[in-house]
Amino acid sequence: MRITGKYFFVNLFTRKDVITEQYPNNIDTLEMFDRFRGEITLYHNENNEHKCDACTLCVSACPNGSLEVFGDKEPDPETGKLIRYLVKHIYHLEMCTMCGLCIEACPQDALEWGQDFHHVQYDRSKLTKVLNKPGSKIMSKEKKKK
Amino acid sequence: MEEFLTDTLKTQEYFLNMGPQHPATHGVLRLLLKLDGEIIQNVDMDLGYIHRSIEKMCERDTYKQIVHLTDRLDYLSSHMNNEAVCLLVEKALNIEIPDRIKVIRTLVDELTRISSHVLWWGVMGMDIGALTTFMYGFREREMINDIFEETCGARLTMNYNVIGGVRYDLHENFVKRVKDFIVHFKKKLPEYDTLLSNNVIFRKRLEGIGYISKEDAVAYGLNGPAARASGVSCDIRKIHPYSAYDRAEFDEIIFTEGDSYARYKVRIKEMWESLRILEQLIDKIPEGEHRVKTKAVIKLPEGDYLQRVEAARGDFGVYVKSTGQKFPYRLKLRSPGFANLTALNKMTKGLKIADLVAILSTIDIVVPDIDR
Amino acid sequence: MILNIFTDIHNLLLEHMSGQAAHITELVLIAIAYLGIFAILGLFLVWLERRVAGFFQLRLGPNRVGPFGLFQTIADALKLVSKELTGTVKADKFLYGTAPYFVIVTALMAMALIPFSQEIQAFDINIGVFFLTSVSSVGVIGIFLAGWASNNKYSLIGGMRTGIQMISYELSVGMAIVTMVVLAGTLQISEIIEMQKDGWFIFKGHIPAIIAFMIFMIAGTAESNRTPFDLVEAESELGAGFHTEYSGMRFAYYFLAEFVNMFIISSVAVVLFFGGWLSPFGITDGIPFAGLFWFTVKVIGVIFLFMWFRWTFPRFRIDQLLTLEWKYLLPINLVNIVLMALMVWLGLTL
Numbered sequence: 001m002r003i004t005g006k007y008f009f010v011n012l013f014t015r016k017d018v019i020t021e022q023y024p025n026n027i028d029t030l031e032m033f034d035r036f037r038g039e040i041t042l043y044h045n046e047n048n049e050h051k052c053d054a055c056t057l058c059v060s061a062c063p064n065g066s067l068e069v070f071g072d073k074e075p076d077p078e079t080g081k082l083i084r085y086l087v088k089h090i091y092h093l094e095m096c097t098m099c100g101l102c103i104e105a106c107p108q109d110a111l112e113w114g115q116d117f118h119h120v121q122y123d124r125s126k127l128t129k130v131l132n133k134p135g136s137k138i139m140s141k142e143k144k145k146k
Numbered sequence: 147m148e149e150f151l152t153d154t155l156k157t158q159e160y161f162l163n164m165g166p167q168h169p170a171t172h173g174v175l176r177l178l179l180k181l182d183g184e185i186i187q188n189v190d191m192d193l194g195y196i197h198r199s200i201e202k203m204c205e206r207d208t209y210k211q212i213v214h215l216t217d218r219l220d221y222l223s224s225h226m227n228n229e230a231v232c233l234l235v236e237k238a239l240n241i242e243i244p245d246r247i248k249v250i251r252t253l254v255d256e257l258t259r260i261s262s263h264v265l266w267w268g269v270m271g272m273d274i275g276a277l278t279t280f281m282y283g284f285r286e287r288e289m290i291n292d293i294f295e296e297t298c299g300a301r302l303t304m305n306y307n308v309i310g311g312v313r314y315d316l317h318e319n320f321v322k323r324v325k326d327f328i329v330h331f332k333k334k335l336p337e338y339d340t341l342l343s344n345n346v347i348f349r350k351r352l353e354g355i356g357y358i359s360k361e362d363a364v365a366y367g368l369n370g371p372a373a374r375a376s377g378v379s380c381d382i383r384k385i386h387p388y389s390a391y392d393r394a395e396f397d398e399i400i401f402t403e404g405d406s407y408a409r410y411k412v413r414i415k416e417m418w419e420s421l422r423i424l425e426q427l428i429d430k431i432p433e434g435e436h437r438v439k440t441k442a443v444i445k446l447p448e449g450d451y452l453q454r455v456e457a458a459r460g461d462f463g464v465y466v467k468s469t470g471q472k473f474p475y476r477l478k479l480r481s482p483g484f485a486n487l488t489a490l491n492k493m494t495k496g497l498k499i500a501d502l503v504a505i506l507s508t509i510d511i512v513v514p515d516i517d518r
Numbered sequence: 519m520i521l522n523i524f525t526d527i528h529n530l531l532l533e534h535m536s537g538q539a540a541h542i543t544e545l546v547l548i549a550i551a552y553l554g555i556f557a558i559l560g561l562f563l564v565w566l567e568r569r570v571a572g573f574f575q576l577r578l579g580p581n582r583v584g585p586f587g588l589f590q591t592i593a594d595a596l597k598l599v600s601k602e603l604t605g606t607v608k609a610d611k612f613l614y615g616t617a618p619y620f621v622i623v624t625a626l627m628a629m630a631l632i633p634f635s636q637e638i639q640a641f642d643i644n645i646g647v648f649f650l651t652s653v654s655s656v657g658v659i660g661i662f663l664a665g666w667a668s669n670n671k672y673s674l675i676g677g678m679r680t681g682i683q684m685i686s687y688e689l690s691v692g693m694a695i696v697t698m699v700v701l702a703g704t705l706q707i708s709e710i711i712e713m714q715k716d717g718w719f720i721f722k723g724h725i726p727a728i729i730a731f732m733i734f735m736i737a738g739t740a741e742s743n744r745t746p747f748d749l750v751e752a753e754s755e756l757g758a759g760f761h762t763e764y765s766g767m768r769f770a771y772y773f774l775a776e777f778v779n780m781f782i783i784s785s786v787a788v789v790l791f792f793g794g795w796l797s798p799f800g801i802t803d804g805i806p807f808a809g810l811f812w813f814t815v816k817v818i819g820v821i822f823l824f825m826w827f828r829w830t831f832p833r834f835r836i837d838q839l840l841t842l843e844w845k846y847l848l849p850i851n852l853v854n855i856v857l858m859a860l861m862v863w864l865g866l867t868l
Binding site for chain 2: 571574575576577675829830831832833834835836837838
């Protein structure tokens with residue numbers, strides 16, 4: 001009885017031990033840790049360029065098929081050979097188990113963890129996300145080497 | 147006189163269904179009780195409400211992908227489940243694991259064990275009726291969850307072990323946070339004792355209830371803290387030491403009374419022992435790499451492999467039969483809760499419904515672990 | 519005008535109608551006033567319970583709806599009112615419908631005796647305390663009926679358990695009250711309070727009164743079905759006990775009646791042990807309606823003690839509960855009565 005009484009009287013006046021957070025009010029100031037696994041995102045730099053070249057290694061690494069990659073081939077302006085480029089990188093958030101195997105499998109380090117956790121939607125189709133932003137192109141090889 | 151009374155009163159036995167949705171069964175578990183008034187004559191269990199065919203899913207996944215599925219079995223000791231699969235593959239392929247990885251795995255293991263036992267304590271209080279213990283337990287778990295989130299990236303299903311080591315190196319705040327936690331927890335554990343363990347009402351609810359003798363415990367295959375309370379020595383950390391358990395000193399806790407209060411005391415003392423292990427290992431983390439490079443596609447040689455791990459609930463085992471391909475031919479998971487639950491019938495013969503709830507919470511089952 | 523409000527209303531009514539009609543109108547007005555007090559008390563106590571529970575459990579209680587969350591209970595009440603009044607198919611409809619009203623009516627009848635202050639007491643009968651206990655005994659019928667008429671095994675078990683519990687502990691409550699009546703010498707509530715003007719009973723009758731107070735608190739928590747004796751609402755065991763099959767407004771009746779019962783038991787404790795509406799050391803004895811303030815403070819103190827018990831202790835099992843009553847509390851009670859009688863006879867009271 002002593003213990004519950006102690007907590008009551010301390011909390012009544014100082015709210016020192018209260019561990020609840022007033023959630024909807026503090027959305028702006030809420031910070032997650034660095035390694036928090038929110039969702040999968042494709043890294044884009046300031047010029048809207050990503051690093052993915054549609055090798056589909058992430059698709060085979062995923063245990064339950066939450067990633068789909070569509071690529072196409074176009075001739076390279078310098079050498080004239082056909083090279084692959086990314087058309088669409090689809091991510092099914094509703095099936096992902098956040099295991100991180102795709103991020104480890106990518107040889108170009110294109111995928112990374114996002115910190116967003118507000119995934120609630122009313123409509124299931126909104127959970128299928130396209131990861132490459134519109135109008136983005138792959139980074140050229142010199143920038144990637146840096 | 148007794149026969150006269152029972153003949154003339156003509157009471158009738160009736161069935162009561164503690165259905166899948168029930169606040170007291172820790173998960174979706176259906177119990178069919180055959181009652182006479184309030185005395186339980188027989189308990190029948192109906193499992194399988196949360197069967198997700200994890201073993202079947204593991205047959206089509208490569209070994210690297212199996213690890214994330216075992217997280218979700220007994221989600222309160224998820225790190226230990228992952229460790230079982232990783233240790234099995236590493237032993238089969240004869241991969242040498244450096245010391246740093248072993249110590250990191252043991253540290254996170256013991257933190258998971260404390261977290262699981264604290265949740266057990268909170269829910270135990272709630273089942274018996276003292277509703278505040280739930281909140282106090284979660285306060286400690288929040289500290290541990292923060293530690294996990296910073297280092298592993300997730301709070302519950304951590305997926306931190308990979309074949310060949312751990313996924314990320316320890317965060318720089320890890321050691322400091324764990325030391326703060328040890329100091330904080332050492333002050334709070336005696337509070338737990340005052341709140342529940344020494345409470346007269348609590349002890350009267352638990353002493354003498356649900357007795358199971360040592361021979362019966364071995365016959366039913368009980369394991370974990372429930373068996374240690376009956377005198378059976380079954381701690382895998384002592385019998386087949388793995389990771390860094392052979393360099394930390396800790397005692398195996400055995401009581402001989404075999405009733406619910408003994409099971410309760412075993413778990414409280416295990417929390418103290420986990421703290422002891424943490425204290426010994428936290429200062430002596432060796433340097434080294436946190437991940438050993440393995441091949442991209444892992445194929446186990448043909449044969450059968452078994453790995454046992456002391457999860458928070460008991461003896462968790464993974465058995466793999468491999469035919470040389472990159473998928474296992476058959477994977478069997480031995481869950482600690484299954485055997486513990488089968489002994490429920492024996493423990494509750496002749497007791498009342500309130501005692502059934504108390505016993506169920508001292509056995510500490512997690513139903514997704516039972517119907518994998 | 520405020521000081522003589524009751525005689526003013528009385529004269530006002532007498533001017534406009536005959537004596538009989540005025541009397542009946544007064545009764546109706548008092549009944550409406552008490553219904554209002556019942557409702558407001560229910561709302562306030564539920565809010566208080568949730569806030570206090572929050573602070574015990576290291577969290578805040580409801581604090582969004584209204585200032586400090588005061589309107590939370592109104593929101594809950596609105597929700598309960600708008601629910602469908604379900605019932606099981608084979609339930610005995612007449613008994614099922616009338617069972618909640620038993621508890622409400624007995625709670626209201628008991629509330630009529632409570633002295634909120636020197637002037638405010640609706641029904642000052644000369645068998646005051648005895649009337650209170652007998653009325654609360656009738657309330658048990660409501661619970662039995664609810665358990666039986668729901669046609670549900672869980673409700674039946676819950677109803678039986680509660681019935682046994684309440685009947686057994688009324689004995690203890692009654693005998694603790696008898697102990698204090700031996701000290702007071704009268705059953706009438708206003709006279710009991712008058713006698714405490716030179717010292718509250720818990721100080722006057724020292725040892726037996728303190729033992730009687732402890733027994734009263736234990737038996738009082740059992741009477742109002744709170745932890746550690748709340749097998750009725752043992753949510754972790756049997757759904758919701760005898761009111762499993764009730765929903766909507768009928769459930770609200772039981773819910774409110776439990777809190778008002780707690781209030782009634784607290785006010786009986788305050789009247790018998792702590793001096794009712796008297797101020798400590800007679801500070802504000804001359805001021806009219808000041809007794810209301812002191813009464814409220816004391817009752818909230820005792821209610822806080824009840825809540826503290828609820829959120830600390832685990833629950834008893836039914837046979838342990840009955841063992842406690844019949845083997846421990848009852849003999850102690852009997853010995854206590856003899857002790858108090860001896861003290862009064864030998865003049866050893868303070």
